[in-house]
Amino acid sequence: MNPLWEALTLQAGYNATLVAVGAALLGIAAGATGSFMVLRKRALVSDAMAHATLPGVGLAFMLMVALGGDGRNLVGLLTGSAVTAGIGLLGVDWLTRRTRLAEDAAIGSILSVFFGLGIVLMTIIQTMSSGRQAGLESFLLGSTAGMLLSDAITIAGGGALALGLVWLLRRPMTMVAFDAGYAQAVGVDVRRTDLAMMALVMGVTVIGLKIVGLILIVALLIIPAVTARFWTDRAEALVWIAGGVGGVAGYAGAAVSASAPDLPTGPIIVLIAAALFLVSLFFAPLRGVVAAVLRHHHFQGRVHRRQGLLSLSRAEPIHDPMTLRVLRRDGLIRADGVATDRGAAEAARAARDERRWTAARDLHQDTALIGRYDGLTAIDAVFTPDQIAAFDRHLGREGMI
Amino acid sequence: MGAEFVQLSLTPILIGILAAIACALPGNFLILRRQALIGDAISHVVLPGIVVAFLLTGAVAAVPMLIGAGLAAVVAVILIEAIKRLGRIEPGAAMGVVFTSLFAGGVLLLEQSDTSGVHLDVEHALMGNLESLIWLDANGWASLVDPLALAGLPPELGRIAVVALVISVLTWVFWRPLTLTTFDEGFARTLGLPASALGFGLVITAAVAAVAAFDAVGSIIVIAMFICPPAAARLMTDSLVRQVWWSVAFATLSAILGYVLAGYGPLWLGFADAVSAAGMVASVAGAILLLAALMGPRRARLGESRATS
Known part of the structure; x- marks a missing residue:
């Protein structure tokens, strides 16, 4: 049987199956969360957050090694990345509110500076104890090759958790994304809903680091939402169509990538999502070209x-x-x-x-x-x-x- | 500061400074036009351009790669505009779709093609190799006037110098129309200025700066220099002329300080190895922006009292 078919039908081994399921869950969560974010016109804030995870990964690694640990514990690395991603998000907010810089300048500066800091930390780690720094570069572009079982479980569990939270918060987030003024009038706390939305974006980013990588995770948040926009004018439907597109891209991408060498997971997932986008751009019945x-x-x-x-x-x-x-x-x-x-x-x-x-x-x-x-x-x-x-x-x- | 400095550090620092200035000059206008992230998008799509050029020519030659990268940047700008109009999508999202897809395509092409024999990989593209642009033929300050040694200068220096010079001249020549279209596009149009053409020209200039700088220093420095020095300069003054000079000063300072801290900082702290110069230059630029945001005399928006901000 050919390896692509095996991977697509979940017969390529227990790990590959878990990774594919995890990528699908992550894709659904990312598509749904991303559509709220795109409707709120904050698409590229997530790019700043994604790049801001790199110093966190480096610091967490150094901390865990200093404490005598392994340094490659995925939960520890993801926690570290969440901390600096949060700092990056606060940084964008702070620059936009407290100075006269526009949001795009704030996003660009946080993105490049945090990424630069992360690269500095990576070069320090490379010289620290050369045998043990294995695999931190995989956070740049994602890699599922040689993933541990515990990592796959972490990703599948994280994806399911994020998806559950999207389900719970879907009503206030839909309202705020669609019409913030109206939401405020009927008693939705807009600020806290926005905060919850960005926290979800951060969660998706962090969980996606290992599979998609920090440079391209923003694509999994934006492309499904933009794709879904061609198929519907209803906010509720938009969210779940975007989730579907993200899920298909995640699942198929992980499977294709597992089926042959030299097919990096993150880029494959993104290219499948981009193909779905192109098809929608031209052939969607409602708003297609x-x-x-x-x-x-x-x-x-x-x-x-x-x-x-x-x-x-x-x-x-x-x-x-x-x-x-x-x-x-x-x-x-x-x-x-x-x-x-x-x-x-x-x-x-x-x-x-x-x-x-x-x-x-x-x-x-x-x-x-x-x-x-x-x-x-x-x-x-x-x-x-x-x-x-x-x-x-x-x-x-x-x-x- | 002797022969070793000239041989190992002088050219990287010069290249860093020129790349930083070449990016910071168009960055000033991009920031005022709320197009700061165009620089980010361009520096991502440079990768597929370079990879395609490599696949077509089969060699790591500078000129085809620069052309490929430049074409990729133009294609990306056109795609962003097309998707924005065809799909009625907000600019940020359209940009996000285009640059991530193109970058993903570039990475895939790179992984699929046989580049094991050449120095071409994603990490190199991101981080550059500033440290390796050394001047082997130099053996002291005297080499600066020795034609034989000058012939051995890294070719990146000449390229980035030409680009930095061209961009400076362009900024000077187009100063008035650029300023007018940036601040009041409607008024500029009534004067008969081709505002759209100027806007497109600015983006192309930024792309040229990004591509030339990318060749020498990697994409982190490119993004950081497009945005951080002009953003910090914007918090220092209300005059565009002074803002541009501040941004040039900040860019220069970031390049010098970043390189020195990366190369010598760890030694001062007792570590044996240098850290990434590209990463450190971006970090220093961020530190300058942070200081400007905390203390810059013009950091607040008009109408907000400075005490509360």
């Missing part, structure tokens, strides 16, 4: 057809090539531009529609109804037959028929 182009084309056709029919009814010559094409396609005019029988009938009907609309504007002051006039909507889609009969009587009195 192809759907938008088709809608535009269809609308254009309707406008040209209607205007062409009105010109026919007034026996005006038609010059616009697109109008001619549309009328010919629908069999309303012959090749020489003269109206067919059906074309003449349709033209008369369009002209009558326009006259009835004129009468409707004379008789009705209700803008909700006559405001529906856009030159395309048929009048019987808006008014009842009784009302239309009344318009015809009005037109008869005015001598317009």
Whole structure:
């Protein structure tokens, strides 16, 4: 059997299975959390936090070695990374509130400085006790190769925990992300909800360090949310579609990466998410590019057809090539531009529609109804037959028929 | 400060200073335009550009790689703009999608291709190799006027010097239109200035600075120098001219102090080995920004009293 299929169907060993499940849980949690964050327009704050984990990993390693421990204990390293990520988040907040720097400058400076500090610590660790520094670089780009069973359990458990918290907090977070003012008015504590959201983002970042790595974890938070945006306009649905995209990317990415050498886990997960994004960008039925182009084309056709029919009814010559094409396609005019029988009938009907609309504007002051006039909507889609009969009587009195 | 300094430390420090200045100059305008993270995005997408150039030419040659990286930066900027418009997505998220995907692609290409024989890996791309840009042919200060020794200067020095010079000249030539479009784009348009073209030109200039500096010092210094020195300078003064000079001073200070602390600091503390110069330069730039945020005379927003901030 081929190794990719084995990995995808969870037959590539106990560890690989746990990692794939853990990556899927992490992906769902990241997608859902990320969609709240993107709706709050704080997408890149998570990038600063992710880069700020590096000094924490280094410090935790040094501390654990100084205390006589192994130094590679994953729980210890992740705790350390959470501490400095938290400091980084506070730093971004502090710079944005206390100085006149904008948030993007605050994000960029925290990101680069913490990452620089982390690199300095890494070079110190490299010289400390060369045999034991194994594997800290794997936090940069993620790696599941040679992962210990306890690490895999930690990641799967952490992913499940984060997902559970998203489920518990989904209502206040949806409200705040969608309309902070309204949420405040109905008694949601916006500040604490924001704090909880950023804490969740931090949790996802820290859990994702080992699988996706700190440079790319931000992708797992942003890409699913942006992808989901093409499929729905509803906040509730957005969150779970994003979770689905993240879950698929995490699961498939971990499986693909386990199936062959030289396939780093983090980049593979991100590239699968990016592929899902590209497909959505072009082919999503609601907001995708192809759907938008088709809608535009269809609308254009309707406008040209209607205007062409009105010109026919007034026996005006038609010059616009697109109008001619549309009328010919629908069999309303012959090749020489003269109206067919059906074309003449349709033209008369369009002209009558326009006259009835004129009468409707004379008789009705209700803008909700006559405001529906856009030159395309048929009048019987808006008014009842009784009302239309009344318009015809009005037109008869005015001598317009 | 003798022959050893000229041989081992003079060129890295010079390259560091020039790279820092080349990045800090466009950084001033990027920060005022709220585009600070463009620098971050560009420094990530440089990697796939370099890898593709390597795969096409099959050699680690500077010029194709610089071209590849520059093209990748332009592609990224266009992609960000396209996704922002096509998907009606906020700029931060669009940027996040593009640079992470391209970076992931670069890493995957790098892992899949056979680069074992050449010095090309992700960590090198991130951290640079400032320490290794030594001037072997030098044997003292006298070498500065010895044409034979000067020929042995690391080629990175010449490249970054040219780029730093070009960017300084560009900043000087386009000073007035750049300032106008940065502060009041509408007004600049009524004067007939091509605001969009200037904005795009600024981003391309930043990309050139990032690519040239990246070649010499790695992407950490690039991101840090785009943002930290101009941000700190912005907290020092209200005048853009003075802000630019402050940022150049801060960038220079970060490069010198960072290199010296990384190379000699551990020795003073009794450790045997130097630490990463790139990381230390970024750390020093952060320390300068922290000081400016705590004590800079213009750190508060207009209208906020300085006592409360």
